[in-house]
Amino acid sequence: xxxxxxxxxxxxxxRWNFSSLRRITTASHRYMAEVDxxxxxxxxxxxxxxxxxxxxxxxxxVLAASPFSFVVWPVTQGFRGVQLFFxxxxxxxxxxxxxxxxxxxPAVNVGRFYLRRVTRLEPPYIxxxxxxxxxxxxxxxxxxxxxxxxxxxxLRLVYAYLLVRGQPPTLDGVxxxxxxxxxxxxxAPLLAHVFKLPTLPRRVALIAAICTFPLLARVxxxxxxxxxGYTQYFLAGFLLADIHCTGAGAGxxxxxxxxxxxxxxxxxxxxVPEKPVLLLFLPWLLFGIFMGALRGDCFTSFLRRPSxxxxxxxxxxxxxxxxxxxxxxxxxxxxxxxxxxxxxxxLAVVGMPIVLVAGIAYYILIERPCMNPRWxxxxxxxxxxxxxxxxxxxxxxxxxxxx
Numbered sequence: 001x002x003x004x005x006x007x008x009x010x011x012x013x014x015r016w017n018f019s020s021l022r023r024i025t026t027a028s029h030r031y032m033a034e035v036d037x038x039x040x041x042x043x044x045x046x047x048x049x050x051x052x053x054x055x056x057x058x059x060x061x062v063l064a065a066s067p068f069s070f071v072v073w074p075v076t077q078g079f080r081g082v083q084l085f086f087x088x089x090x091x092x093x094x095x096x097x098x099x100x101x102x103x104x105x106p107a108v109n110v111g112r113f114y115l116r117r118v119t120r121l122e123p124p125y126i127x128x129x130x131x132x133x134x135x136x137x138x139x140x141x142x143x144x145x146x147x148x149x150x151x152x153x154x155l156r157l158v159y160a161y162l163l164v165r166g167q168p169p170t171l172d173g174v175x176x177x178x179x180x181x182x183x184x185x186x187x188a189p190l191l192a193h194v195f196k197l198p199t200l201p202r203r204v205a206l207i208a209a210i211c212t213f214p215l216l217a218r219v220x221x222x223x224x225x226x227x228x229g230y231t232q233y234f235l236a237g238f239l240l241a242d243i244h245c246t247g248a249g250a251g252x253x254x255x256x257x258x259x260x261x262x263x264x265x266x267x268x269x270x271x272v273p274e275k276p277v278l279l280l281f282l283p284w285l286l287f288g289i290f291m292g293a294l295r296g297d298c299f300t301s302f303l304r305r306p307s308x309x310x311x312x313x314x315x316x317x318x319x320x321x322x323x324x325x326x327x328x329x330x331x332x333x334x335x336x337x338x339x340x341x342x343x344x345x346x347l348a349v350v351g352m353p354i355v356l357v358a359g360i361a362y363y364i365l366i367e368r369p370c371m372n373p374r375w376x377x378x379x380x381x382x383x384x385x386x387x388x389x390x391x392x393x394x395x396x397x398x399x400x401x402x403x
Contacts, residue, residue, distance in 0.1 A: 022309065040315070042084040050174070064338060086233035259298050263292065
């Protein structure tokens with residue numbers, strides 16, 4: 001009897017693997033591991049960039065000159081992972097609308113669409129903000145002395161800091177990108193009407209908008225502080241959703257062409273220095289990366305690896321926590337007089353594991369449960385049972401899959 005129980009336990013433990021931590025999504029679309037692989041590229045590009053930023057731009061650090069500073073150059077453009085996130089958002093949010101209008105898929109319930117965004121994203125975001133503000137107060141962080149520090153919290157909770165203050169927040173300033181995302185979420189069902197157009201007008205309209213918005217953002221004052229400055233990336237995601245749903249051009253080129261396209265566009269995106277002309281082509285470079293992920297062979301297989309795609313699926317938790325943690329670690333281990341390469345290496349070796357452990361824990365404990373569309377009902381039922389209001393019932397199973 002005992003040996004049978006032990007064998008059952010061993011068999012159960014052997015069935016567990018890292019893939020069991022992948023994102024919980026709705027079952028309306030096939031799970032696309034390659035998209036989470038792109039999220040991996042985006043989040044690790046951003047995190048490695050912020051390792052550099054924290055050591056190179058800290059106001060309290062004076063680094064020694066070094067002839068080897070060029071070795072950190074490859075990570076200095078990692079902030080473009082943010083624009084890749086925008087393309088991914090455009091693709092993921094545009095996909096159900098494209099499927100409905102282009103392939104006669106189920107209609108999108110707009111009310112449920114918005115509710116899903118709220119229940120999925122708000123709890124991790126709100127808790128992370130409260131933890132950051134609480135830690136800043138307890139540790140007497142320098143940002144607490146800034147005018148408007150406390151009044152900025154309500155603005156950040158409703159994603160209005162950029163619109164009201166006209167600048168990103170100082171404490172974990174990377175959350176400004178989430179405000180841009182929310183602006184797109186609000187407009188996505190309206191913008192998705194483009195999928196109602198016939199094929200040629202639809203694609204011409206999307207291509208024209210992707211080419212026009214970079215120019216428009218440069219002439220509109222503070223366009224970079226609103227969706228106006230980034231619409232081209234979300235619309236590139238819409239165009240990708242169109243191509244993916246309709247299978248446009250599928251099979252006409254060998255998969256190895258898409259491998260080279262994805263890898264080549266990725267290298268240009270992450271290594272070419274910032275130039276005004278590059279911003280005109282950046283949406284198309286990100287488009288090329290995405291096409292390589294969708295239709296490549298080796299590149300797609302790499303992105304689908306569980307060690308890549310599962311970590312990519314944790315990107316929201318990692319994004320919320322990484323910069324405050326890196327900033328805190330920087331103050332503890334980096335000293336004046338260090339060279340840039342040495343400071344970068346030290347922060348990467350010490351800070352990145354801390355960020356990964358904290359991000360994975362936050363994902364498992366906070367974010368992943370919120371991926372279940374029924375978590376508010378389940379939480380209410382469990383709360384009611386604690387007070388004896390309703391009898392205990394079987395917990396419904398959640399499907400894992402989808403987009």
